[in-house]
Amino acid sequence: MPSSFDARINKYEPVDDTFSSKELGRSYWFVTHKVILRNLGIAVWIVADVMLIAYALFGFVQYLLTGQTHDQQMVLDIARRLQVPSANRIKSEAAAPLDFGDGRVYTFDAGNDRFDFAVEVQNPNKDWYALVTYQFDIAGGDATKTQTTFILPGEKKFLSVLGDRRSEQSVSDVALKITNTLWSRIDQHEIMDTQKFITDHAAFDVIDAKFTQAGLSSDNPIADNSGNSITFKITNKSAYNFWSLPLQIVLMRGGAVEGIEETQIKEFKTGETRPVDLRNYVKNQLVDEVIVTPSVDVFDPSVYMMQ
Numbered sequence: 001m002p003s004s005f006d007a008r009i010n011k012y013e014p015v016d017d018t019f020s021s022k023e024l025g026r027s028y029w030f031v032t033h034k035v036i037l038r039n040l041g042i043a044v045w046i047v048a049d050v051m052l053i054a055y056a057l058f059g060f061v062q063y064l065l066t067g068q069t070h071d072q073q074m075v076l077d078i079a080r081r082l083q084v085p086s087a088n089r090i091k092s093e094a095a096a097p098l099d100f101g102d103g104r105v106y107t108f109d110a111g112n113d114r115f116d117f118a119v120e121v122q123n124p125n126k127d128w129y130a131l132v133t134y135q136f137d138i139a140g141g142d143a144t145k146t147q148t149t150f151i152l153p154g155e156k157k158f159l160s161v162l163g164d165r166r167s168e169q170s171v172s173d174v175a176l177k178i179t180n181t182l183w184s185r186i187d188q189h190e191i192m193d194t195q196k197f198i199t200d201h202a203a204f205d206v207i208d209a210k211f212t213q214a215g216l217s218s219d220n221p222i223a224d225n226s227g228n229s230i231t232f233k234i235t236n237k238s239a240y241n242f243w244s245l246p247l248q249i250v251l252m253r254g255g256a257v258e259g260i261e262e263t264q265i266k267e268f269k270t271g272e273t274r275p276v277d278l279r280n281y282v283k284n285q286l287v288d289e290v291i292v293t294p295s296v297d298v299f300d301p302s303v304y305m306m307q
Contacts, residue, residue, distance in 0.1 A: 033112050095128040095183045096149065104135070105174045106158075108259050111281045113167045118160040118260050119176045119303065123151040127194050129299060133180040134159050139173035141166065146179065146276055150297045153186065157248060157295055160260055186299070201298040203238040204245070211251060211287035227279035230261060232292055235273040241305035242268045249278065252289035259285060267305065 099122045108116040117136040123129075130151040136144040144161040151157065159176065191197045209232035230249060236242070245268045251259040263278055296303055 020035045028146065043248055046277070048066070064082055085105070094210060095130070095176070095185075096124045098122070098130060098181065099124050099177075100176075103176070103275055105176055106257055106260070107171055107174055109282065110163055114163045115166050115171050116160065116162045116260055117164065117171075117174055117176075118158040118257075120156065120158050121151065122156040123153055126153050127186045127188065128153055129184045129186060131182040134157065134176060134178050136161055136164075137175045137177050138166070138169070138171055139175075141169050141171075143177070150300075152198055152295075152298070155295070157293065158250070158260055158278040160262065162260065162262060165196075198298055201240060202296055203236075204292060204294045205235045205237050206251055206292040206294075207233050207235075209292050211289040212288050213285065213287075214281075227281045228285055228287075230278040230280070230290060231276065232290065233273055233275050234265065234294070236268050236270050236294065241270055242296060242303055243305050244303070246295055247276075248295055250293070251285070251287045252291060253286050254288065269305070 006092055101122070103119065106116075106118045108118075111114050121132075131148065132151060133146060133148045135146045138144070144164050147159070147161055149157075149159065186194045210230075212229040212231070214226065214228050230251070234245075234247075236245075243266070245265040247263050247265065249261040249263070250257060251261070259280070259282060261278055261280060263276065265274055265276070268274065
């Protein structure tokens with residue numbers, strides 16, 4: 001039943017054309033319902049806000065549960081398409097030859113009748129991946145065992161054989177022998193920028209690398225028996241988890257190579273930082289710089305851990 005005020009509004013007769021009875025009624029309704037309309041607007045805003053937050057949380061949880069695995073699977077799928085089985089790889093004359101610089105063979109006495117041999121090499125190609133098989137020939141003795149390693153496009157590393165036993169044998173005349181080099185070209189349809197792909201997947205940060213000679217550690221009373229210490233920290237800044245990360249550690253003195261060590265970090269996950277403490281037993285070794293170089297085959301799907 002309409003109120004007396006409503007009835008008076010309905011009987012309202014405008015004196016001119018500026019304000020009709022209908023307009024007066026609408027204005028009156030808005031004024032009397034203003035609080036309700038405001039509360040309704042706030043309620044709609046809250047419901048919309050809650051829905052947006054819920055949707056964002058749902059997307060975030062869904063990514064944690066399935067998205068990361070899906071992203072890593074995409075990487076592995078790309079890697080599988082890029083990888084050429086060893087049996088099908090062929091030597092290509094289109095790739096520039098490996099650069100061995102001055103070709104110097106480094107020979108280091110590792111102690112206990114063991115020796116380390118190494119030659120620095122660089123792959124000058126931007127889109128060619130090399131698989132190299134090599135050994136070191138020793139004048140007057142047997143050659144070292146054969147090794148096979150990869151060299152990524154643009155990568156510089158040492159071809160090495162470490163801990164080779166040579167009992168009472170001279171190692172003054174050593175030569176590197178490449179027995180095979182197989183090339184694979186990175187498909188530009190799959191990866192447009194090979195160097196960026198490598199940088200993004202092999203993103204590691206090494207800090208606090210230092211060498212401590214045996215007997216010089218003030219907080220280790222048995223340092224003489226624990227060997228020389230090579231320590232550093234390494235962080236996996238990539239978005240990928242690796243079953244194993246090979247590390248090549250070059251010991252320098254005055255800009256010259258004084259020794260080479262190698263180790264691996266097992267099950268290295270994204271965002272993780274690992275301390276490394278490596279020992280050797282080379283007597284009277286003096287080192288003023290430690291260069292740590294990670295070298296992982298980012299085109300091999302087997303190196304990635306699936307979450």
